[in-house]
Amino acid sequence: MAQTPQLRKEIVIREVEGVPLLQAAVDNWSHIQNFQAKPDDLLICTYPKSGTTWIQEIVDMIEQNGDVEKCQRALIHHRHPFIEWAKPPQPSGVEKANAMPSPRILKTHLSTQLLPPSFWENNCKFLYVARNAKDCMVSYYHFQKMNQGLPEPGTWEEYFETFINGKVVWGSWFDHVKGWWEIKDRYQILFLFYEDIKRDPKHEIQKVIKFMGKNLDETVLNTIVQETAFEKMKENPMTNRSTVPKSMMDQSISPFMRKGMVGDWKNHFTVSQNERFDEIYKRKMEGTSIKFCLEL
Ligand code: PPS
Numbered sequence: 001m002a003q004t005p006q007l008r009k010e011i012v013i014r015e016v017e018g019v020p021l022l023q024a025a026v027d028n029w030s031h032i033q034n035f036q037a038k039p040d041d042l043l044i045c046t047y048p049k050s051g052t053t054w055i056q057e058i059v060d061m062i063e064q065n066g067d068v069e070k071c072q073r074a075l076i077h078h079r080h081p082f083i084e085w086a087k088p089p090q091p092s093g094v095e096k097a098n099a100m101p102s103p104r105i106l107k108t109h110l111s112t113q114l115l116p117p118s119f120w121e122n123n124c125k126f127l128y129v130a131r132n133a134k135d136c137m138v139s140y141y142h143f144q145k146m147n148q149g150l151p152e153p154g155t156w157e158e159y160f161e162t163f164i165n166g167k168v169v170w171g172s173w174f175d176h177v178k179g180w181w182e183i184k185d186r187y188q189i190l191f192l193f194y195e196d197i198k199r200d201p202k203h204e205i206q207k208v209i210k211f212m213g214k215n216l217d218e219t220v221l222n223t224i225v226q227e228t229a230f231e232k233m234k235e236n237p238m239t240n241r242s243t244v245p246k247s248m249m250d251q252s253i254s255p256f257m258r259k260g261m262v263g264d265w266k267n268h269f270t271v272s273q274n275e276r277f278d279e280i281y282k283r284k285m286e287g288t289s290i291k292f293c294l295e296l
Contacts, residue, residue: 011151019114019171022149024086031094032084035116040103041124042212044080047176048109048169049139050131051194053256055208056080057239058197058228059105059127062209066220068227076239083108083116087149109170112179126187127211128180131194132292133173133281134265134274137163141268142254144168149248160273164280174284181290195262195293201225230260263295 012023025032037043044059046052056076064070073079083106085093097106108115119126131139140163144153150169153159166172184191190211197204202225209216216224226232233239234257241249241256249256269277 008148008152011149013151013169017113019111019175020167020169021084022086022169024088025084028084028086028092028094031092033116035083035094035097035118037116037118037122037124038102038104039122039124041119041122042103042105043083043119043124043126044105044107045115045126045128045180046107046109047130047136047173049136049143051129051197052107052109053077053239054194054197054228054230054233054260055127055129055192056105056107057233058205058208058224059212061224061227062205062212062214062216063105065214065216066223066227068223071227072238074238075243077241080105080107082106084110111171111176112183120187123188125211126180126189127208128184128189128191129194129197130177130180130191130290130292132262132265132294133177134269134277134294135194135262136173138265138268139258140168142258143256146250146253146256147248148250156268160277164277172284174281177290178285178288181288193293195296198260198262199293199296201228230257233257234260262293265294 013020014023014026015021016026016029042059044052044055046055053076056079057071060071060076060079081096081100081104082093083097097104137160141153141156141159144150144159153162162168163173166175170176180189181191183189190207192204192207202221205221205224209221234255237243239257242251246252
């Protein structure tokens with residue numbers, strides 16, 4: 001007998017200052033806003049699907065001086081507390097961060113206006129990774145299809161509208177990237193691009209090493225480049241989310257480590273979607289000096 005496909009539970013999204021967030025984060029909002037950052041915290045900041053897991057593994061490899069075994073100590077999403085993450089009864093990101101000894105490496109997808117103020121007050125280091133909007137949209141679409149904790153994305157055509165209108169969880173790509181780009185010279189922010197890391201990982205990883213105040217030799221650097229390559233991370237159970245139950249992330253729908261490339265948008269955008277997107281992009285990003293690479 002044919003089985004009725006199980007419908008995804010209704011995911012509740014609520015807005016904070018116009019930014020859609022998951023209900024659990026909003027319920028925990030005062031704890032998130034009152035989070036006490038410390039001057040030696042390093043915060044990894046990204047819009048979703050911009051290479052967060054990739055930069056987390058790079059940062060951890062640097063922190064562990066290229067010791068592959070040490071980076072196998074825990075799943076990547078447990079190594080760096082995710083500040084706005086809340087899923088009771090599991091400990092929240094804030095609780096995990098509070099329990100972590102310094103120096104702490106933390107993660108967020110929050111835009112600048114929603115970040116807990118103590119990060120600015122303590123002049124923390126921020127490592128921001130930006131990815132071109134078109135590839136972000138494609139990656140997020142596939143992620144929403146497989147991740148039961150996010151809303152169903154609908155058809156690609158529907159998702160296109162949702163994304164450009166900033167109605168996805170964590171809000172508008174345009175506002176997020178613009179916001180972090182505009183303040184990058186006022187704080188200790190290392191602003192990187194996914195496409196640059198893909199093109200020349202060694203060069204970009206060297207920037208991260210310097211930013212973290214480390215000094216690693218060439219052999220270690222080469223190990224980090226090799227171990228954080230897409231093919232390696234796709235096979236690594238500590239980074240590929242293979243231990244996450246299928247009821248949460250169904251990787252038969254789309255793997256978490258999906259393609260890891262620049263320019264997959266060309267396989268999804270129609271000519272007219274592309275033209276429309278370019279127009280919207282021009283309007284929304286007017287006045288910023290940021291430049292993205294859309295193909296390698
Ligand atoms: S999340 O859920 O927001 O934390 O996702 P995030 O880690 O930011 O982004 C996932 C996308 O990054 C790709 N990825 C990589 N690309 C290149 N090299 C490496 N090592 C790597 N690791 C992860 C991952 O495949 C997702 O992109 P897509 O385009 O979907 O493949």
